[in-house]
Structure formats: C-alpha cells, structure tokens
Amino acid sequence: xxxxxxxxxIIGQVEEHVYYGYAPPSxxxxxxxxxxxxxxxTYSVPSGTGLLDVIGLQDxxxxxxxxxxxxxxxxxxxxxxxxKITFFIRYGTYFKLVSSHRVVAMISGGRSAYERGxxxxxxxxxxxxxxxxxxxxxxFMPATSTHDPLAIPLSHYNFIAFALEDTEFNLSDAxxxxxxxxxxxxxxxxxxxxxxxxxxxxxxxxxGGGGAVAVxxxxxxxxxxxxxxxxxxxxxxxxxxxxxxxxxxxxKIFWAPDKAQLPETGRSVVLVVTPLEPGKVTVxxxxxxxxAEHTFTSADVSANSYWFKSFGLGIFxxxxxxxxxxxxxxxxxxxxxxxxxxxxxxxxxxxRPNQELKFFTPSSAIIFSSQDQTVIxxxxxxxxxxxxxxxxGSGVHSIKGTGVLxxxxxxxxxxxxxxxxxxxxxxxxxxxxxxxxxxxxxPSPPYLTYxxxxxGLLIVIGxxxxxxxxxxxxx
Numbered sequence: 001x002x003x004x005x006x007x008x009x010i011i012g013q014v015e016e017h018v019y020y021g022y023a024p025p026s027x028x029x030x031x032x033x034x035x036x037x038x039x040x041x042t043y044s045v046p047s048g049t050g051l052l053d054v055i056g057l058q059d060x061x062x063x064x065x066x067x068x069x070x071x072x073x074x075x076x077x078x079x080x081x082x083x084k085i086t087f088f089i090r091y092g093t094y095f096k097l098v099s100s101h102r103v104v105a106m107i108s109g110g111r112s113a114y115e116r117g118x119x120x121x122x123x124x125x126x127x128x129x130x131x132x133x134x135x136x137x138x139x140f141m142p143a144t145s146t147h148d149p150l151a152i153p154l155s156h157y158n159f160i161a162f163a164l165e166d167t168e169f170n171l172s173d174a175x176x177x178x179x180x181x182x183x184x185x186x187x188x189x190x191x192x193x194x195x196x197x198x199x200x201x202x203x204x205x206x207x208g209g210g211g212a213v214a215v216x217x218x219x220x221x222x223x224x225x226x227x228x229x230x231x232x233x234x235x236x237x238x239x240x241x242x243x244x245x246x247x248x249x250x251x252k253i254f255w256a257p258d259k260a261q262l263p264e265t266g267r268s269v270v271l272v273v274t275p276l277e278p279g280k281v282t283v284x285x286x287x288x289x290x291x292a293e294h295t296f297t298s299a300d301v302s303a304n305s306y307w308f309k310s311f312g313l314g315i316f317x318x319x320x321x322x323x324x325x326x327x328x329x330x331x332x333x334x335x336x337x338x339x340x341x342x343x344x345x346x347x348x349x350x351x352r353p354n355q356e357l358k359f360f361t362p363s364s365a366i367i368f369s370s371q372d373q374t375v376i377x378x379x380x381x382x383x384x385x386x387x388x389x390x391x392x393g394s395g396v397h398s399i400k401g402t403g404v405l406x407x408x409x410x411x412x413x414x415x416x417x418x419x420x421x422x423x424x425x426x427x428x429x430x431x432x433x434x435x436x437x438x439x440x441x442x443p444s445p446p447y448l449t450y451x452x453x454x455x456g457l458l459i460v461i462g463x464x465x466x467x468x469x470x471x472x473x474x475x
Contacts, residue, residue: 030111054105065097067093105424123232138222162257164245234257237334242256242330251325251326269313284321319441327358348423357405370427377398
C-alpha cells in the first residue's frame with residue numbers, strides 16, 4: 001500500500017546499506033496520481049519538496065532517513081518485501097538513507113517530471129536485486145513516462161531491457177494481473193511503457209487500459225530472466241552516467257540508451273567519453289554497425305581531455321567499446337550542440353577503493369563518503385570524514401579514495417531544474433563485478449566476406465592444381 005512517512009523515531013541498527021543524495025531546488029510537483037493494487041491514490045506533494053520512493057526487497061527492513069548537514073534523523077520506519085514507502089524530501093537537502101537490508105530507492109522532483117506531455121520523465125538505470133545494474137532479478141518502480149495516447153509519437157519508454165545473452169524473461173506488476181513472458185536474443189531490445197505515477201489531470205478511464213496507454217495495474221514491477229539483462233528508462237533533456245557491463249562505472253564496454261526527437265534548434269543526442277587510459281573508442285548501434293570512432297593518446301589522458309560526440313535526432317541504443325578504461329555520459333543538448341548546453345537532471349556514479357575515476361559534469365557534482373578515508377581530488381590529497389560532502393564545479397574531475405566514493409552529477413540544463421530523478425546507488429552497486437561478454441561487441445564477419453574468402457581459396461587451389469599438372473607433364 002502507499003505510505004507517506006510522517007512519524008520520527010530513533011532505531012538501533014547497524015548501518016548495513018547506505019545511500020546518499022541531494023535534492024536540487026526545483027519547481028513544485030503539485031497533485032499527482034498513483035496506482036497501487038489496482039486502486040487510484042491522489043495526493044498533494046508539499047511545496048518545495050521532492051519524492052524519495054523506497055521499495056523493500058526483504059521483510060522487516062528498517063529504513064532511516066537523515067539530514068547530512070545537521071545529522072538529524074528525519075524519518076524512520078520498517079517495510080516488507082515489495083512494500084513501497086514515500087518520503088517527502090525538502091529541496092536543497094543533502095541526505096543519507098540507511099537500511100538494514102538492501103532496498104531500491106529513487107528520488108525525483110520538479111513539475112515537469114510528472115506533468116502531462118511528451119518530454120516528461122527522467123532517465124535512470126534500475127538496480128538489480130543482487131546489486132549492480134546487471135542481473136536476472138529486478139524489483140522496481142518505473143520512472144515516469146507519458147500516459148497520454150496523443151503524445152505517443154514523441155513519448156519515451158520507461159522500460160528498456162537489453163539482453164546481454166539469449167534469455168527468456170517474465171515481467172509482471174505486483175498484482176500479477178499484468179504479466180508477460182518473452183524471449184530475446186543477445187543484444188535484443190524490448191521497450192514497454194509501464195504504469196507509474198502520473199499527473200492528476202490525466203483521467204484514467206480504466207486502470208491499466210482505456211485512456212492510459214501504460215500497462216499494469218500497479219506501479220511496482222518484478223522482472224525475472226534466465227539470462228543477464230540491463231534495464232533502464234530514458235527521457236529527453238536528461239543526463240545519465242552509464243555503468244560498465246563488467247560492473248562499476250570504469251570499464252571498456254557499455255550499453256547506453258538515449259533519445260532526442262523534437263526537431264528543435266540545438267537538440268541532439270550526445271555522448272561524453274572521458275579516458276582513464278589511452279586507447280581507441282568505437283561506438284556501435286545494437287546491430288554492431290559502427291557509428292563513430294575516436295582515439296585517446298597518453299597526452300589526452302594527462303590533460304583530462306574528453307570526447308564530445310553528437311549524433312543528431314533519433315532513438316539510439318549505443319554499444320560502446322574501448323581498448324582502454326573510460327567513463328561514459330549519455331545525454332542530449334538543447335538550444336546549442338555543445339557541452340555548455342547539456343542537461344538536465346541528475347545522475348549517479350561511483351569509484352571503488354583505490355580506483356581512479358575521471359568524469360565530466362556539465363554543471364556541478366557532489367562527492368559523498370560513507371567512511372573516514374583519504375581522497376585525492378584533482379590531484380589534491382585530503383582527509384575526508386564519514387558523511388562528509390565535497391562540492392565540485394563543471395568540467396572533468398579526477399577522484400581516488402581509499403574507500404568507496406559516491407558521486408551525484410547535477411545538470412540544471414539551459415534554465416533551472418524543471419525535472420530530475422534517479423535511482424540511488426550504494427557501495428554494493430559500485431563494487432559488483434561481472435565477467436566480460438566479448439561477443440557483445442564483436443561484429444561477426446558478414447556472409448559475403450565468408451563467401452569471398454571461400455571463392456578465393458577455391459581459385460588458389462585450382463591454380464595450384466593446374467600448376468602441379470603442368471609440372472608433372474614437364475617431368
């Protein structure tokens with residue numbers, strides 16, 4: 001059931017799972033509508049606050065929300081598996097969410113995150129039940145999408161599933177009234193518009209159907225598959241840091257969905273790639289056709305260079321492969337195709353202990369530390385206390401700590417924040433490692449190439465045969 005926490009009490013617990021975040025100043029959300037257990041709930045979000053949605057993955061999970069600036073416990077409760085709790089969180093708050101078991105937690109805010117229209121919503125990857133963003137089991141609440149049938153041509157999908165291997169998956173909502181089972185081949189993409197909270201003015205003539213184009217009778221969903229998958233939502237005017245296929249945010253192979261469809265001046269899908277090592281970066285589409293290439297030198301790495309690449313309008317599923325370690329930001333531009341007009345929204349990434357992380361931010365970034373540690377920020381060493389916050393400006397930054405570091409990237413876009421949202425990450429999501437899947441970004445030689453090689457071999461064999469016959473005659 002839908003719950004809004006209003007009570008405050010202190011609970012004694014070990015801090016097993018810690019999630020950090022910052023709610024940027026934004027426009028008010030206003031009245032919104034939710035669908036829980038096939039029932040509508042409409043309520044007003046207090047002025048000056050965003051939403052922090054938390055879903056339990058285990059029964060009897062204690063959840064506590066703290067203000068990092070004051071250290072005050074803001075709210076606390078206990079939730080069970082699949083139960084969703086919603087905290088109202090004031091804009092401008094640096095916060096920490098602590099849970100006794102792993103949870104999935106998503107923050108969002110701004111009028112445009114929930115308003116009716118084709119460009120609403122926000123981009124995020126959905127964490128797996130076991131940690132990280134790759135797996136066979138997911139429990140999640142989708143990011144908002146367009147529920148207006150008239151806006152479908154420009155709408156975004158809040159369920160984009162990418163098959164890392166041949167797999168069969170089942171997707172259902174919490175009521176189990178909606179359920180679908182489908183099969184995907186490696187690199188196949190499945191897009192579905194799932195039910196979630198929407199603006200109040202949208203009148204659902206029938207829950208899960210009728211005037212609503214999104215499927216489902218609840219806004220909580222369960223995904224189980226036989227093979228590894230990655231699941232995301234992508235919306236216009238949003239920033240999205242891309243987790244590596246092998247885990248963490250530094251790697252050599254990535255999958256990044258991105259879109260920009262409105263034919264406006266300066267609007268384009270873009271990638272920003274920052275190197276940790278020299279090497280060649282190749283950007284493919286999902287069929288492994290080469291879209292772009294770029295080579296980084298040792299001098300580029302030392303100079304904190306990055307590759308800003310524009311792809312124009314369209315719906316893209318990028319597969320990015322590099323011979324050296326990189327980080328990848330997927331986004332769009334508006335008004336002008338340049339780094340200064342990237343946005344908007346928020347996104348998270350993280351660094352493992354003793355791992356250098358280089359990343360680009362179009363506006364600013366916040367570093368959170370869940371332990372006392374030594375951190376090198378842009379070449380400067382400093383001691384950082386647990387729960388301490390480090391603020392950074394725009395551009396490329398290099399960080400390295402003796403412990404895990406969580407980073408929130410902020411991008412207000414061409415104006416102020418109108419919509420933003422993302423799932424929070426915890427150390428498990430940053431530390432989780434997976435085996436590489438080399439075949440994922442290895443183009444197979446085309447059929448004609450094989451045929452050409454075969455014909456060439458036959459010709460050579462024939463010539464050798466003729467040569468041998470002539471030689472025998474001479475002998």
